[in-house]
Amino acid sequence: MLHLKPGRRRVLRLNRPHAPVAVLAVAQLLAWGTLYYGIAFLAPAIAADTGWSPPSIFGAYSAGLLVAALLATPVGHLLVRHGGRAVMSTGSALAAVALMLMAASEGTGLFYAAWLVAGAAMATTLYEAAFSTLREQGGSDFRRVIGVVTLVGGFASTLFWPLTQGLVAELGWRTTALVYAGLNLAVGGCLSLWLPAYAGPSGSPVATTKPRTAPCRIVFPLAAAFACAALATSAVSAHLAAFLAGRPDAIALSAMVLIGPMQVAGRWLEWRLAHRVPVRATGLLAFLGLALGLALLAWNATGVWTVFAFAILYGAANGVLTVVRGGAAAEWLPEAGYAATLGALSTPALVARALAPLATASLLAVWGGAATLWLLVLSALAGLAAFSLAAARVRIPA
Template structure:
């Protein structure tokens, strides 16, 4: 039986709001908090960002267990517990002056985000909404795509007016007062399993185990594609302004180009999610990787002051936006709909571990080469590599 329209919109609306808040407070906020914490506590940027990287690694190790719990019908409790844990850890962060405690807090926040970010929400939708999940996933990514747009200016004002500690307490209040409540009330209980009538024995369907995908070369090619693209997106998000400045662009031009990426991502997600009849998911995936390669092929040839920097931002932003949809919706088509949450966790685990080291690796490349040229070459190689891996993946994956 398909879920009712009211239930569909209830869970999609709830998860759209909670993803907006979770990403805004547990991901984007960190960039604004680095400077005041460094100034007040005397901890270096390296030490602060190291804790953030550890959170990515922590979330990677919790990704598979969280996915399994959601597959078994515990999505409501997993996501509610994640919001409660996040709120408690944020309160502890607001009052701590100990760096070891700060590191432990971020290890815990990594576990919380594994239950709150896209993979968990998409798994809940897939379990409860079936085929309707596709449209719901698109809506969630559209709303959550504005997390930086909403929370960067909001938190900036709060930090200026009340200080970073009180701002973190506000973040905690949002997580427990809105996210935990919406997760508890908006996510349906596990779908009831049909019971046999009378005493008629109905044979249980054969168990399907998520580890079956580990024997498929197509699965590992899909993981490689996501590792390469995840490395690019994480490293570039930290280093893009310095890259533009290194190539001779003014700060105003660099900021304008960077600001364009977010809206383009949202627009690309909208067109991808609601225009699936015009192009298959596999075709959209090829276009996603091709746009990324084209962006980094173009960037080294853009002269300082040229408007073509906006073309790079549009290509790069569109690729990033489309990738979110492809990563969420293509695995069921390639590997089957069973154990969606666990399989997404198995994909996310190596991707997040690699992403954790991307900003440091890009910085090391810059220091070794003396400019960002080596970083741009590496991004182009990874983008082309992701395109080749994705096309091989499609060639090897079973036909639907």
């Protein structure tokens, strides 16, 4: 992607054909950072300033996630009809509007409206939209290309958690939201400038590819697999502090910090091996790693080595599963309908991601951490079984 100019000095130069990959990578970093991860450090400041309760603040956030889930399939059809440049540029504009509404909120009504708009922005800017936009370009390196985009996007929490914390401390949460709105507008302009014009479904280099198996035979188990994984990962992301309660603060914090880098490391390893390891094997290993990591934490949550082994396995598996979702949809399902199919695959997973934190909070209150973790292990194993079923039904080489 980056080429070295020959000569004495090695100068990095980004070629125009690779500009879409670069701008989409930056767009993912910003979208995930401002719309998904930023709330962790915005919420306490919002509560302190407005007096709103944390459940009401995170209720708005959950409503946004649910809107994103419900819009996944319609947005897939919009991507087929209008292409990634139009849809993702609009999504960046919607993100800016949502953040400006958030900054202007004096009551929970406008705040909830802002997050509903943010949900529409998530549906049109996050990985599903980016993968479909990249698929418009065609090419045999699609899986490695989405690996690059997710590799950069994986740094969103690492960058935006401390950035948001610092901006809120210096500028306040409202000004921070306005700064993020401006950044999203700037990225939307870059998407309009650097993404190629859409030639339409008939002009796509993969539009004439014929499916070699009935889509529903793979779509249903594959969607179920990613929904099971999303249920487990969303529950852990929202309640990791509760699952690690009882350990020394230094150990718990170290394990939490380790998850982000391991997510990036897993994606980097997948990117390096994409040409040699089929998506079937990668997916099976990722689901197995997710289940094993959760099982270690449930089995011995007080052991230092099990906590760190959990962080390594869980982080790497969670990172790789994002690439597997995009890669499996491209390799196993009818390529002409990639955007719409990816939307259909993602909808159950996004609904699970939206609802899992609330459901897990209830389970923790009734059953405690260990029993809840074992339920999440079962969810990951169910995902492994569903993915295995989908893989077995694929009649083309994985």
